[in-house]
Amino acid sequence: MSDPGRVLAVDVGGTWTKAAVVEGGPDHPAVRARTRVRTPRCADGTENAEAVVALVAELAAHFAEREQGPVEAVGVVVPGIVQDGVGVHSVNLGWRDYPFREALAKAVGSPVAFGHDVAAAGLAEWRLGAARGLTDVVVMPIGTGIASALILGGRPLTGGYAGEIGHVDIGHGEECPCGQRGCLDHVASAASVARRFGERAGRTVRGSAEVLRAAQDGDRVAAEVWDEAVTALTRGVLLLATLLGPQSVVLGGGLALAGEALTGPLDQRLTEQITFQRRPELRCAAFGAESGCIGAALLAWESIAQ
Numbered sequence: 001m002s003d004p005g006r007v008l009a010v011d012v013g014g015t016w017t018k019a020a021v022v023e024g025g026p027d028h029p030a031v032r033a034r035t036r037v038r039t040p041r042c043a044d045g046t047e048n049a050e051a052v053v054a055l056v057a058e059l060a061a062h063f064a065e066r067e068q069g070p071v072e073a074v075g076v077v078v079p080g081i082v083q084d085g086v087g088v089h090s091v092n093l094g095w096r097d098y099p100f101r102e103a104l105a106k107a108v109g110s111p112v113a114f115g116h117d118v119a120a121a122g123l124a125e126w127r128l129g130a131a132r133g134l135t136d137v138v139v140m141p142i143g144t145g146i147a148s149a150l151i152l153g154g155r156p157l158t159g160g161y162a163g164e165i166g167h168v169d170i171g172h173g174e175e176c177p178c179g180q181r182g183c184l185d186h187v188a189s190a191a192s193v194a195r196r197f198g199e200r201a202g203r204t205v206r207g208s209a210e211v212l213r214a215a216q217d218g219d220r221v222a223a224e225v226w227d228e229a230v231t232a233l234t235r236g237v238l239l240l241a242t243l244l245g246p247q248s249v250v251l252g253g254g255l256a257l258a259g260e261a262l263t264g265p266l267d268q269r270l271t272e273q274i275t276f277q278r279r280p281e282l283r284c285a286a287f288g289a290e291s292g293c294i295g296a297a298l299l300a301w302e303s304i305a306q
Contacts, residue, residue, distance in 0.1 A: 005072035006032065007300035008063055008110070010056050011117055011292030012039060012078040014092035014144025015191065017052070019059045020290070021067055022297035029128070029297050031290065033066065035059070045094030049087060052078070053100070057107040073111040075120075075300030076104055077292055079145060082116040083160030091167075091178045091185075092144055113299035117141075118163065120295025121252055121285070122149020123156060127298065129286030130250045138246045138280075140165060141253035141291065144191045146184055146236075152244065170235040188232040190254040197225045208255050216261070229255075230262070234269040241270075241277040252285030259284060 004025035011018045020034040037059075040051030056076055064070045078100065080090030085101030101114040122131070122139035126149075131137040135154040140146065146166030150157040157163070166185030167178055176183035186192055193208040201221045205211055214222035237249050256262060263282050270282070285291050 004301050004304065006067065007297050007304075008060055008071040008074045009293040009296035009300060010059060010074065010076045011120070011296055012052055012056075012076065013117065013292075014079055014090075015039060017055060018289070018293055019063070020293045020297070021063050021071060022294070022300075026127075026298050026301045029294055031293070033063065034290075034293075035062075039093070041093075045090070045096055046098065048093045049095040049098040049100065050103070052093075053103045053107050056104060060108050060110065071110055073113060073300040073304050074104070074108050075113045075115075075296035075298070075303070076100070077115045077117040077120040077296045077299070079117050079147070081160055081164075082114075082119075085114050088160060091176075111300075111303050113296070113303035115296070115299050116160070117292045117295075118147040119149050119156065119158065120299060121287075121291035122151065122295070123298055124287055124291045124294035125149075125250050125252070125285055126151050126156065128294070129291065130283045131248060134247050136244070136246045137248045137250060138165075138240050138244065139250045139252060139285070139291075140236075140240075141285070142188065142190055142233075142251060142255035143253035143289075144189060146189050146253075148240070150244065165236055165240065168236065168239060170232050170239075172232070184232050184236045188229040188236070188255075193225055193229050193255065196228070197222055200225065209257065212258050212261055227265075230265045230269065233262075233266055234273060237266070237270055237280065237282075238273055238277070241274060241280050245278040246280045247278070248281040248283050250283045250285055252288065252291050254289060256284050257288060 024030040081088035087098040125131045139149040148163040169182035176186040190208040
């Protein structure tokens with residue numbers, strides 16, 4: 001494709017929805033303009049999903065006006081279980097069996113590609129970023145929730161139900177909003193780190209980065225919460241190493257922005273606990289919190305090429 005044109009990439013997260021105009025094509029994507037807005041929250045899951053569709057249409061119109069012309073296509077990715085254009089279930093946003101692809105096609109004037117947020121982030125990191133050149137890798141964004149994109153034998157695993165590492169039982173016994181107990185997500189996601197600190201310290205923090213700063217400044221409660229998250233993530237990565245034997249686990253999302261403060265202790269504990277498994281190299285996502293948007297742009301370009 002000689003001129004792939006501009007596309008709008010929208011990454012719907014449990015807390016924030018990020019949107020970006022991306023140009024340059026699938027081999028050299030470049031973000032031209034970006035914005036971030038709160039993900040809509042409504043009375044029930046269906047209303048949430050409808051509000052997300054309305055927000056995407058509003059963003060598409062805004063960027064068309066701002067960029068002095070429509071984008072060629074729109075790529076939209078959402079959290080939860082996604083299959084065949086349907087948002088099957090989102091624990092954090094509540095929808096079930098919502099026909100996103102159909103609804104977005106009606107609301108947005110450009111061609112629309114629709115997919116899963118973590119799968120899209122994994123695609124971006126595998127094709128262009130920290131996982132490039134690897135045949136067996138897990139890309140694990142850690143944000144409002146935790147999930148993983150699986151690339152095995154040089155192919156992305158595209159089953160809509162695969163990769164929900166955030167909802168494996170790591171043994172802490174607390175009830176998760178998904179209905180299970182012991183979920184990794186409930187202790188180690190960026191949102192959970194902030195929530196758990198707030199519950200114990202009796203004060204609200206803006207996010208996991210604030211908890212880390214408090215821990216580094218000697219706050220005992222913050223240090224305990226951070227340590228529990230690292231312990232939980234170690235168990236999650238060890239499980240991935242045991243079941244899948246990846247060459248690398250690429251950490252993304254808000255929590256991974258901590259860099260060495262996360263990968264250092266996580267790497268040390270993994271070394272202490274691993275025995276016969278292949279030792280996965282820990283890497284941080286090359287695109288950081290923009291992996292989902294870059295992946296959504298790749299999906300949008302693919303929709304044009306078809």
